[in-house]
Amino acid sequence: xxxxxxxxMTAMGTSTAAPQSKNLGVxxxxxxxxxxxxxxxxxxxxxxxxxxGEIEATSITLMADxxxxxxxxxxARASPxxxxxxx
Numbered sequence: 001x002x003x004x005x006x007x008x009m010t011a012m013g014t015s016t017a018a019p020q021s022k023n024l025g026v027x028x029x030x031x032x033x034x035x036x037x038x039x040x041x042x043x044x045x046x047x048x049x050x051x052x053g054e055i056e057a058t059s060i061t062l063m064a065d066x067x068x069x070x071x072x073x074x075x076a077r078a079s080p081x082x083x084x085x086x087x
Contacts, residue, residue: 003057011064013045020073037072 021037045066049055 001055003055005057006059006061007055007057008061009047009063011045011047013043013064013066015041015043015066015068017041017070018072020075022075037074039070039072041068041070043068 017039019037019039045064047062047064
């Protein structure tokens with residue numbers, strides 16, 4: 001491809017992951033509770049001229065901008081079993 005001027009290319013990508021977990025437990029004489037949240041995020045943002053691509057221009061500018069955000073929330077609440085603890 002032959003251009004009479006310049007070539008400017010911009011690639012913009014946004015990835016977001018926000019898992020949530022809720023846990024409720026009731027405690028008696030013996031209690032155990034466990035909860036976890038794991039977030040994995042993998043993303044690529046690319047700007048390129050493909051394999052064997054030929055471009056003729058006065059200038060070529062390629063820009064790739066990726067914005068990746070990962071978060072996790074865990075809510076846990078334990079309530080004692082008041083009927084057993086009052087005995």
